[in-house]
Amino acid sequence: MDRFECLACGPLASRDPYSPFCTGCGEPLFIAPGVRSGGKVIHEDRTLALEKFSDFLPLDSIDPRLSLGEGLTPLLRLERVGTALGLAGVYAKNEAQNPTASFKDRGTAVAVQKAVALGIRRIGTVSTGNMAASTAAYGARAGLDTFVLLKEGTSMTSLRVAGIYGPRLVAVDGDYGALFRTSLEIGKKLGITFMNSIDPYRMEGYKLTAFEIFLQLGRRAPRTVFVPLSSGGHLLGLMRGFADLEREGMISAYPTFVGIQAQGCAPLVRAFDAGLEKYEPLTDIRTIAHAIANPTPPAGNAVLRMIRERDGLLLAVSDREMLDAQRELAAAEGLFCQPESATTLAALKKLAAAGLIKERDGKDVLVLTGSGLKTPGLLESAPIEIHRVPLEGLEAGLARLF
Numbered sequence: 001m002d003r004f005e006c007l008a009c010g011p012l013a014s015r016d017p018y019s020p021f022c023t024g025c026g027e028p029l030f031i032a033p034g035v036r037s038g039g040k041v042i043h044e045d046r047t048l049a050l051e052k053f054s055d056f057l058p059l060d061s062i063d064p065r066l067s068l069g070e071g072l073t074p075l076l077r078l079e080r081v082g083t084a085l086g087l088a089g090v091y092a093k094n095e096a097q098n099p100t101a102s103f104k105d106r107g108t109a110v111a112v113q114k115a116v117a118l119g120i121r122r123i124g125t126v127s128t129g130n131m132a133a134s135t136a137a138y139g140a141r142a143g144l145d146t147f148v149l150l151k152e153g154t155s156m157t158s159l160r161v162a163g164i165y166g167p168r169l170v171a172v173d174g175d176y177g178a179l180f181r182t183s184l185e186i187g188k189k190l191g192i193t194f195m196n197s198i199d200p201y202r203m204e205g206y207k208l209t210a211f212e213i214f215l216q217l218g219r220r221a222p223r224t225v226f227v228p229l230s231s232g233g234h235l236l237g238l239m240r241g242f243a244d245l246e247r248e249g250m251i252s253a254y255p256t257f258v259g260i261q262a263q264g265c266a267p268l269v270r271a272f273d274a275g276l277e278k279y280e281p282l283t284d285i286r287t288i289a290h291a292i293a294n295p296t297p298p299a300g301n302a303v304l305r306m307i308r309e310r311d312g313l314l315l316a317v318s319d320r321e322m323l324d325a326q327r328e329l330a331a332a333e334g335l336f337c338q339p340e341s342a343t344t345l346a347a348l349k350k351l352a353a354a355g356l357i358k359e360r361d362g363k364d365v366l367v368l369t370g371s372g373l374k375t376p377g378l379l380e381s382a383p384i385e386i387h388r389v390p391l392e393g394l395e396a397g398l399a400r401l402f
């Protein structure tokens, strides 16, 4: 039996298996880190990410047949971007290289391993994009009956990208924020295990990104980690991953985490700047960054607590800044990520411009959470120069471009 804990209440005596919230205070719950006599080790010789880091995961065994090859994504040095900022060690952790092109696969992989081990047959998720596709794909792989609840009006691209895996797609007309909690209540009644954005097993999967960054930097922690922030599940998973490494004595310095929201939907940044312990839910959203536009982030208060405890930072960037950063990552480094993911570079630029990040010796990691190919529609207004030439004039036309 896994043990659970809440950041506010400590270890929990019991939990509702259909809810990711603490029964005492309503904040998210986490898997308590287990102890291993002799310490935990990273099994670098093993093949799958889940196998390499199995000592840190709440899984008794790992069924390789359920894997789609998640994780083990590249950490790429961004030389041009770094040079422009006067920073020698800027890196991108490219999560777009996961099986369904986003970081969500790491969390889904762990949650589905657990579900299958427990004999669960029906799983579900509430998502407008990446988590829908990821859950549908892993559900298909495991042969589970998979329910994907989407908001009425979700783009046809998102519907198709999830729908191809054959889940039961349900477009729900109504308040999307309320749907998160309603799905859990209905899941309990109907026996559907919803693995939404802050599911405790999902967050365990996100720890693996921290372990990989640690290995890729030569068994060291970076100076900063930049993560786009919506529900808060991803950021908290990463932070708990580095906390695991610290607990095992593998790192001496804990990285500074920077969580980034879109200016048009930044409830957590507002609370952080105002010094509040709890955020005020928003009603109005004005941003193109749908994947990180959550007016009522379910792990929001836990994020505020963890970021403060660890001297991290929350900040907001504008749509223009993220779109410019998206283009810069593509044109200067060959990395096409979602605008939501490019908020990380926009934030690094802000901190560098403010002189808050300057020394040349630290390593700064941008977590690029998803592929730009998922949201091509957002590029419709982006300028693309096309040179038109007749076939007979091709040579001269190309020579003119030198």
Ligand SMILES: Cc1ncc(COP(=O)(O)O)c(C=O)c1O
Pocket (backbone or CB within 6 Å): 102, 129, 130, 131, 197, 228, 229, 230, 231, 232, 233, 234, 235, 291, 292, 338, 340, 341, 369, 370
């Ligand atoms: C591309 C992308 N980046 C970041 C996030 C935010 O992750 P979280 O909700 O775990 O904070 C999401 C969530 O859907 C996403 O799709």
Ligand SMILES: [Zn+2]
Pocket (backbone or CB within 6 Å): 006, 007, 008, 009, 010, 022, 023, 024, 025, 026, 027
């Ligand atoms: Zn609690």
